[in-house]
Amino acid sequence: MRPRSAASDVSATHANANNSPVIATVTGNISEWPVPKPKYPRDPAVGPDGNIYYAMHDADKVGRFDPRSRSFHEWALPKGARPKGLVVAEDGKVFYAGSGNGTIGELDPATGTVREFKTSSGRSNPYSIARDAAGNIWFTARGIGNAGRLDRSTGRITEYPVGADPYGLALDRLGNVWVSRIKADALVRLDPKTGSVSEIPLGTGSRPRRIAAGRDGALWVVYYGTGRLAKLDPVAGKIVKEYELPGGPNAGPYPVNVDEHGRVWVSEFQTNNVAVFDPGSEKFRVFELPTRNAGIRNATIDAMGRYWYVGSSNGRLGVIE
Numbered sequence: 001m002r003p004r005s006a007a008s009d010v011s012a013t014h015a016n017a018n019n020s021p022v023i024a025t026v027t028g029n030i031s032e033w034p035v036p037k038p039k040y041p042r043d044p045a046v047g048p049d050g051n052i053y054y055a056m057h058d059a060d061k062v063g064r065f066d067p068r069s070r071s072f073h074e075w076a077l078p079k080g081a082r083p084k085g086l087v088v089a090e091d092g093k094v095f096y097a098g099s100g101n102g103t104i105g106e107l108d109p110a111t112g113t114v115r116e117f118k119t120s121s122g123r124s125n126p127y128s129i130a131r132d133a134a135g136n137i138w139f140t141a142r143g144i145g146n147a148g149r150l151d152r153s154t155g156r157i158t159e160y161p162v163g164a165d166p167y168g169l170a171l172d173r174l175g176n177v178w179v180s181r182i183k184a185d186a187l188v189r190l191d192p193k194t195g196s197v198s199e200i201p202l203g204t205g206s207r208p209r210r211i212a213a214g215r216d217g218a219l220w221v222v223y224y225g226t227g228r229l230a231k232l233d234p235v236a237g238k239i240v241k242e243y244e245l246p247g248g249p250n251a252g253p254y255p256v257n258v259d260e261h262g263r264v265w266v267s268e269f270q271t272n273n274v275a276v277f278d279p280g281s282e283k284f285r286v287f288e289l290p291t292r293n294a295g296i297r298n299a300t301i302d303a304m305g306r307y308w309y310v311g312s313s314n315g316r317l318g319v320i321e
Contacts (some may be wrong), residue, residue, distance in 0.1 A: 004190065022218065023026055024261065024305075026276060028287050029321045034132055035063065038208055038315030039078050042297040044308050045086035051298070053094050054310045054317065055083040062086070062094055062107050075112050077089070081105060085129035087150075095137050097126035104129075104137060104150050120159050124148075128168045128210070129241050138177055142308060147179050148189055155225065160195055162188045168210035172234035173217050179222060182207035187211075187219075189219065200237060202230070210298070212259040222253035222266055229253065229266055229277060245272035255298045259305050266295040267296040274307065274320060314318070 005025045024243025033039045039058035046052055050052045054118065063074045077083060077168060082100030089095065094107040102122040106115040109113060112192075125143035125294060137150040141159065145167055150161040167182040169231055177190040187200045187208060202208055207225030214220065219232040223242075227249040230242045245251045252270035259265065264277040276285045302308060307320040 003277065005094055015058075015296050026263075026285070026286075026305075027321055030318060031285065031321075032290060032316045032318040033065065033070065033072075035315050035317055036074065040312050041310045041315060041317070042184070042312045043083075044310045045088050045298045046302040046308065046315070047088040047092055047094070047228050048090055049092065050302060052302070052317065053088055053109075053307050054087050055062070055086055055096055057082050057084060057099075057147055060100075062092065062096060062248050064109065067319075075107055075109070075114075077105060077107070077114055078168065081116075084127055087126050087129050087131045089131065089135060095129060095131075095150075096113065097129045097139050099125050099127060105150075117155055117215075119147070119148060119157055120144070130169050130171060132171050132175065138169060140179060142166060147177055147188075149192065151240070153176065158191070160190055160197070162190055162197055163199070167208070168221075170211040170213045170219055171308060172213060172219060175236070176234065178211055178219060179200060180211055182209060182224070187232070189234070200232075200239070202239065209253070210255050211257045212256045212264070214262055214264075215260065220256050220258060220264050222256045224254060224269075227251040227253060229256070229264065231279070243282070243284075246275050246284050247273060255296060255309075257299050257301050257307065259301045259307075260306070265299065265301070265307050269296065269297060274309070282288060282299075285305075287320055289318065291318075292317075300321055 044054045062237035083096040085097040096105045098240045102124045103116040119174040124141035126139045127142045129139045138283045142237040145164045147162045165183045166179045168180045177186045185206045202276045206223040206224040209224045211221045247268040252269040254269040257265045274287045296309045299309040
């Protein structure tokens with residue numbers, strides 16, 4: 001464990017709907033742990049048990065870190081799965097995007113059993129993944145330009161064309177699916193009820209990556225190409241404001257997450273910093289990571305409000321408290 005203090009705030013807590021403590025003030029203490037035999041680790045997700053799960057893309061594995069015992073455990077996946085993008089369901093099952101074999105995988109950590117659900121094409125390259133209010137699993141299929149849904153009750157996958165190279169995705173309060181098209185410099189809104197798709201251009205060179213939903217209904221998207229954070233009104237279907245990130249136009253913002261207090265967390269891939277944005281004051285705080293060239297491609301926030309990340313380049317799992 002490597003603690004690092006980046007601020008002198010006094011921490012306070014309140015309880016969320018599950019009576020779990022939620023950090024009201026970020027102290028900026030950072031700890032990191034080396035992932036065992038790292039082979040392109042990425043995309044952490046927090047489980048209902050408080051453990052942190054992550055994908056081991058090049059090793060065809062899913063890993064788990066227990067913050068209490070500070071111990072790791074790994075499960076082998078089918079050869080060639082090349083997992084990306086994890087979500088953990090309320091029953092503890094771990095879902096991943098099998099980018100290498102065109103599947104959505106389900107791991108039961110209790111038994112180590114893996115089930116695979118085939119997408120429409122073996123070349124679909126499932127990438128990002130999300131869970132809707134009903135517990136179904138949504139994903140982007142970058143190879144064929146689709147967004148898809150796995151119905152957990154039936155195991156059926158339904159796919160919708162959304163345009164070439166869909167990347168990140170998030171769902172709004174109405175159940176619409178928002179997809180970033182990184183090469184098209186645009187966002188797409190998919191209405192699953194009708195299958196209709198509408199597109200919002202974001203400006204040349206914006207290169208939107210990931211999207212996150214806040215408790216107030218707003219969506220947040222990062223522009224990897226221009227170093228900006230944008231707030232999206234999903235009802236109006238438009239960007240309402242953009243903010244230049246502390247790292248400037250070349251910051252390379254990659255993942256974006258929103259905590260219980262509405263703070264927006266952005267990892268700047270090129271600066272090796274994590275910036276936290278307060279929408280109320282419209283100000284950023286910046287935390288420098290203790291290990292250089294981390295390569296954070298995704299992150300997650302647990303019930304205590306702690307920001308967990310995995311460095312694909314440095315092979316370390318870390319937390320900012």
